Each structure stands twice: as structure tokens, then as C-alpha cells.
Amino acid sequence: MNICRTKQQLKLAVKEAKGQGKTIGFVPTMGYLHEGHASLLRAAREENDIVVLSIFVNPMQFGPNEDLDRYPRDEQRDVALAAQCGTDIVFIPSVQEMYPSKPLTSIKVAEVSERLCGASRPGHFDGVGLVVSKLFHLVEPTRAYFGLKDAQQVAVIEQMVADLDMNVEIVPCPIVREPDGLALSSRNVYLSAIQRSEATVLSESLSELANALKLNGAMTPAQCIELVTDNIKEKTSGDIDYVELLEYPALMPVPAHEGLLDALADRKFIVALAVRFGSTRLIDNALFHVEEVIERV
Amino acid sequence: MNICRTKQQLKLAVKEAKGQGKTIGFVPTMGYLHEGHASLLRAAREENDIVVLSIFVNPMQFGPNEDLDRYPRDEQRDVALAAQCGTDIVFIPSVQEMYPSKPLTSIKVAEVSERLCGASRPGHFDGVGLVVSKLFHLVEPTRAYFGLKDAQQVAVIEQMVADLDMNVEIVPCPIVREPDGLALSSRNVYLSAIQRSEATVLSESLSELANALKLNGAMTPAQCIELVTDNIKEKTSGDIDYVELLEYPALMPVPAHEGLLDALADRKFIVALAVRFGSTRLIDNALFHVEEVIERV
Incomplete structure (x- = not known):
């Protein structure tokens, strides 16, 4: 499994795969992986030649009073789970690597992003749109896998992909639950x-x-x-x-x-x-x- | 020369070129081509395996009181000039093809887009960012060529490409002038x-x-x-x-x-x-x- 910490390393790995005509399945996450993420990786594994996982706790999608600082992290366990699921490439950039300077570009998806979590967490989906857009450009995935627990996120990303003619198929995957019904998170x-x-x-x-x-x-x-x-x-x-x-x-x-x-x-x-x-x-x-x-x- | 009027036709042509590992030089324009555009096509021709020209008068970058309706058009002459410059693919979509429904996604580049034409033409660079982003996703260019007459446009696009990690090299080209100095437009x-x-x-x-x-x-x-x-x-x-x-x-x-x-x-x-x-x-x-x-x- 190839662990990339820089965009340059990732781009090289992607270029090699693309040069061989391989399809790429991509699972973007904030890490601290659970069975929900694993189900996305397994779906990607089944449908593509190469599986890329990203682990990045994206500061741009957290509000000033939210839980960015205490968001749980366990890279070692994440990497082990990724390997178990047959992941080929794990991209784990630092914040500095993803945002070498303050981005001036913002992406907004009107209507779809305005209610539910968009209303409770102002700017959240702008941050999601920005980071997903960056990751799509870096990974150049054939298909990208998202869990339907974040159903609004799926809708926002599908709208963005359609509006911007992004060359990727969004694959929404069912919510994975504990035996007593609690959605994994x-x-x-x-x-x-x-x-x-x-x-x-x-x-x-x-x-x-x-x-x-x-x-x-x-x-x-x-x-x-x-x-x-x-x-x-x-x-x-x-x-x-x-x-x-x-x-x-x-x-x-x-x-x-x-x-x-x-x-x-x-x-x-x-x-x-x-x-x-x-x-x-x-x-x-x-x-x-x-x-x-x-x-x- | 392959003239594509739909995204599907264009994507097929791009996929074929990419599959053969070819580099793509891209010149996005609003048509009514002049020597300035020709200089971009020639630069693209020199540095890439495939040259793609797009001709699209983008309504999203015109304000309500601007000259969208009377913007000059001459497709036949444009196609002839494109052929002379060694263009391989010309993409000429309709407005309906580019925007099958009203886009909900907007792209804003702060600071760089706020003065000069950005101040005189509110929303202009949002429209430019949106259409260039769409075209980049459709054409997947290795390099894209822009004239420095629109120096702010070059700056806005370079900022967008950097912020969104778009996988394209922006090549700014010198202003082409009439013998008496007037910039071609x-x-x-x-x-x-x-x-x-x-x-x-x-x-x-x-x-x-x-x-x-x-x-x-x-x-x-x-x-x-x-x-x-x-x-x-x-x-x-x-x-x-x-x-x-x-x-x-x-x-x-x-x-x-x-x-x-x-x-x-x-x-x-x-x-x-x-x-x-x-x-x-x-x-x-x-x-x-x-x-x-x-x-x-």
C-alpha cells in the first residue's frame, strides 16, 4: 500500500495508474475509520482497478465553535483497516500541504446546501465543496464513494459535479448501522x-x-x-x-x-x-x- | 478537424487522445477569432500533441446591460482560422448544451477578481470561473492558453487553478496589437x-x-x-x-x-x-x- 503525504507523491501514483488506463475508485474521509468507511472501500475495491483513500480532517468545513480540535484521529488503525480493505493508495496530507496559503477561491452550491446541516453549520458545505473539488483534481477518480448518512453532502456533491461537468461518477452507499440501529459515526x-x-x-x-x-x-x-x-x-x-x-x-x-x-x-x-x-x-x-x-x- | 457540438462528442475525442498518452493544449474563446486568438492556437500547436479550441459566448459572464446579444459571431470564419492554425478539435456547444439547467454552483475568487473589470462588471469573473472550470473538466488540458489583454482574467484563473489543485498549466501569452498599437479585440x-x-x-x-x-x-x-x-x-x-x-x-x-x-x-x-x-x-x-x-x- 502506497502512503502519500504530499500532492506530488499522489499525482505521480495517479499518473502511473492513469497511464496504464486503470480505473480509480476514491473514498475521501476525515479518518477515524469505521465499518461505514470500510463499506465504501469495499465497494470501490469491487468496481475499480485502483482504490484511493484520503484521510484529511479539513479545517475549512468546521465552524469556529465546532469540534475541529477534538475530532478523533488514529492514523495507525486507519492505515491497517485500509490495507484490510484492499486499498492501494492512502493520501494523508497535512493542513499545510492541502492549503499552502489561504485559498481565495470559494465554491458555493445554492439551494441544496442551504437547509439542514447547511443552516446549522454556516459555511460547512462551502468547505466540503472546496476540499472535495481539490481532492477530485488530485486523484482524478473514475468513481467516488460517499455514505448516505451525510445525504445532504451527497446531494451537494452531485449538484457540484453536474454543474461543473466534473468527470467522475458519484456512488452513494447505504448507511451502515450498529446492531441496535445507531448510524456509525x-x-x-x-x-x-x-x-x-x-x-x-x-x-x-x-x-x-x-x-x-x-x-x-x-x-x-x-x-x-x-x-x-x-x-x-x-x-x-x-x-x-x-x-x-x-x-x-x-x-x-x-x-x-x-x-x-x-x-x-x-x-x-x-x-x-x-x-x-x-x-x-x-x-x-x-x-x-x-x-x-x-x-x- | 473534429468539430464537436456536444459534451459527449468532446469527451470521446478527449478520452481517445488521453488513452494514447497525448498532451492537450487548450484555447478557450468566445469566437470571432482574431490574430490574438491565432497566436494562442499557434503556441498551443507548438507545445502539445493535440490542440483543442472552444467557441462559446458564455451568457454567465455578461451582465444584464452588457453586449451579450450583439456580441459578434462568425462560426465559418472561426473554423477556417482554427484549421489554418492546426487545431485538431473545435468544441462549439449551444447554451443549452453547456447549461442544461440553471447551475446552482458558483465559483468566486476573492481579492483578485474584485477590482478593475471585476468592479465594473459585477459577477463577470464568477461567470468566467464557472465556464473555465467546466471547460477544463471537459477538455482535461495539459496546458491552457490565455491572452494577457485580459490580464485580470489570467490572474483570476491562475488563482482558481492553484486553490483548486486543478491539473493544468496556465500559459499567459503576450497581447497582440494592430500596427498602430491598438490591442486586438x-x-x-x-x-x-x-x-x-x-x-x-x-x-x-x-x-x-x-x-x-x-x-x-x-x-x-x-x-x-x-x-x-x-x-x-x-x-x-x-x-x-x-x-x-x-x-x-x-x-x-x-x-x-x-x-x-x-x-x-x-x-x-x-x-x-x-x-x-x-x-x-x-x-x-x-x-x-x-x-x-x-x-x-
Whole structure:
């Protein structure tokens, strides 16, 4: 496995692979890898000649009061997991290497990046767009793999790729969960035992909503949100940052007064939530395809 | 010569060239080609295996009251000139092909894009950044050629390429002028006979400044600007949009009270101007390397 710490090393490795006509599968991460990341690496391994993993805790996507400094890191374990998953190249740049001077260029994706985490974390998706754009230019991937836990991130990146005619296929991959339903996240390590046990309510409430929708496709967006919100409020000590129901991937509101199945016809919608347990902010979501809900009714 | 009207056709042609390990020289233009464009094509021809020209009048870089609708076009002549210069691929997309839906993604280059034409034409360089970024992703050039008449455009694109780690070498090429000094521009065709004859004062005043600086390197920025401004005001009916002296390529002001050679040490500066003759806006500039001025003193 080739560990590159500079752009120059990475570019050389990419050039060699490209020169041989090889396809490149790319998994960009902030490290502290878990089974969710591993599932992305395995998908990349299956579909490409070369698998590139990047590990970079990108300061540009953290707000001034966020957890940049205490974001968990364990390079040795990450590298071992990468090797297990058949990774060929790991790119681990320093902040100085990625940003040798303050970037003057900014990338903004309107509409898609404005709600949910975009509203709670101003500038977050600008930072994501910038670093993903840089990494795409450095890695020149055939396909790039992103987890749907960050469903808004997937939507923002897909929009950016389409608008900028970037030559890469975005592959969204399903959320990987603990046996009790908690979505895997590098931040789960911050949770106390009590918070950890309460946090299962997030995925449980989304499952409950899915069941309710199967029984009653005429539920309104407000009723869906209420079901999830009430559950979290009743069963946890968490502070709700948001619970929202939006069309996906446009991430625009659904007409409020209509039943969901009528309002959305053959489109997708997402119920996304962010909840704070102490200083730890967790996110989760469920994507619904209206046809599937109807079929299951 | 391969004329591509769709992204798909272009991508196929690029993929074939890349697969053979060929280098690609790229000249993005808005068409109505003149000797300035031809000089870029010839430079690209000399340094690369494949030469790609794009012709696209990009609506996103025109303001609502600008000359998008009357921007001159002559595809047949452009294609003939491209062939003469040894171009391999010409990309001529429609607006619908380049922007199948309204782009939500925007690219902004702070500081460098804020003065000169960036101040006179709000949003202009956002439009340039967007379309150049799209074209770079579609063409995947080894080198891209830009004329220094649009010196700010060169600076903005170089900054964007550096910040986004784009894998392309930007090659700035000298301004091409008419025998009487007027910088070539597709917009020169709009000038009346009288305006055309007055317009030579733009380059003449820049030459006069160059001579003055050789005699007196202690001139202040204000004195330099005054020399050019007075010349234009006295000898033409043109309306000055701006005459500015800035560091290049940062495009930031030079300390106002010092002599230029002291203030700038070993750096470059630009004197750039925009002047309206009727509804036709012309730009010109001169780049000065402080060492060279000193040598010539």
C-alpha cells in the first residue's frame, strides 16, 4: 500500500495508474475509520482497478465553535483497516500541504446546501465543496464513494459535479448501522454510556415513521416530523437541532398541506435529523421512494 | 478537424487522445477569432500533441446591460482560422448544451477578481470561473492558453487553478496589437472610424508611461495614473471606466506615497485601463517588472 503525504507523491501514483488506463475508485474521509468507511472501500475495491483513500480532517468545513480540535484521529488503525480493505493508495496530507496559503477561491452550491446541516453549520458545505473539488483534481477518480448518512453532502456533491461537468461518477452507499440501529459515526466515540443508549431512539423513530407511512400514505409532512420529534423528546435528553422532511436530492420543502404520496408523485423525499447529546451532535436520516411506500401499503 | 457540438462528442475525442498518452493544449474563446486568438492556437500547436479550441459566448459572464446579444459571431470564419492554425478539435456547444439547467454552483475568487473589470462588471469573473472550470473538466488540458489583454482574467484563473489543485498549466501569452498599437479585440469591430483612430491613444499612453518610468523610477502610482488619464482625456472622446495601477498578479494596491521602484522591490505591477467609446468598452494594460524598469533606467 502506497502512503502519500504530499500532492506530488499522489499525482505521480495517479499518473502511473492513469497511464496504464486503470480505473480509480476514491473514498475521501476525515479518518477515524469505521465499518461505514470500510463499506465504501469495499465497494470501490469491487468496481475499480485502483482504490484511493484520503484521510484529511479539513479545517475549512468546521465552524469556529465546532469540534475541529477534538475530532478523533488514529492514523495507525486507519492505515491497517485500509490495507484490510484492499486499498492501494492512502493520501494523508497535512493542513499545510492541502492549503499552502489561504485559498481565495470559494465554491458555493445554492439551494441544496442551504437547509439542514447547511443552516446549522454556516459555511460547512462551502468547505466540503472546496476540499472535495481539490481532492477530485488530485486523484482524478473514475468513481467516488460517499455514505448516505451525510445525504445532504451527497446531494451537494452531485449538484457540484453536474454543474461543473466534473468527470467522475458519484456512488452513494447505504448507511451502515450498529446492531441496535445507531448510524456509525466517528463522533459516536464521544457519547457517554447513557447518551449512547438514548441515541438508538434516532434510528428507531425513523423506522417507526417508515412503518406509519406504510399504513397511511396520506400523512402530511408536519405529521411525519411530529412523530419523529415527539419520539426523540419523550425518550431522550437530546436537544433537537432539526427534524425536517424535504424532497431529495433538491432538498426543497414539500407542499405542507397535502398527503405525502400525492404531493410527491414518483419522487424521493428525506426525513433528516440532527440531535445534540451534550456537546456531541449526531445526524441520521431515512430516504423514502414514494413508489416503494405505495407498494408496501 | 473534429468539430464537436456536444459534451459527449468532446469527451470521446478527449478520452481517445488521453488513452494514447497525448498532451492537450487548450484555447478557450468566445469566437470571432482574431490574430490574438491565432497566436494562442499557434503556441498551443507548438507545445502539445493535440490542440483543442472552444467557441462559446458564455451568457454567465455578461451582465444584464452588457453586449451579450450583439456580441459578434462568425462560426465559418472561426473554423477556417482554427484549421489554418492546426487545431485538431473545435468544441462549439449551444447554451443549452453547456447549461442544461440553471447551475446552482458558483465559483468566486476573492481579492483578485474584485477590482478593475471585476468592479465594473459585477459577477463577470464568477461567470468566467464557472465556464473555465467546466471547460477544463471537459477538455482535461495539459496546458491552457490565455491572452494577457485580459490580464485580470489570467490572474483570476491562475488563482482558481492553484486553490483548486486543478491539473493544468496556465500559459499567459503576450497581447497582440494592430500596427498602430491598438490591442486586438473582437469588440474593435464596433468602433466608428473616428473612435477607431482615437482608440490608439490607449496603447500610446501606456507606452508613454513606460518611457516616463524608465527616466524616473521614483514616480508614484498617482503620477502614473495621472499621466495615462490626462492623455486619454485630452486626446479622445472616450469615457474612462478605470485607470488603475496594482500589484500583479495579486491585483492589490501599491502603497500610494512611495516611489514605485522602492514600494515594489522585485515584484510586478500592472497599469490597466477600460475606456468606453460610445457603447463599446475597450480594455488594455501594460505589465511592468520592476527589475526590468531599473535595468533600463
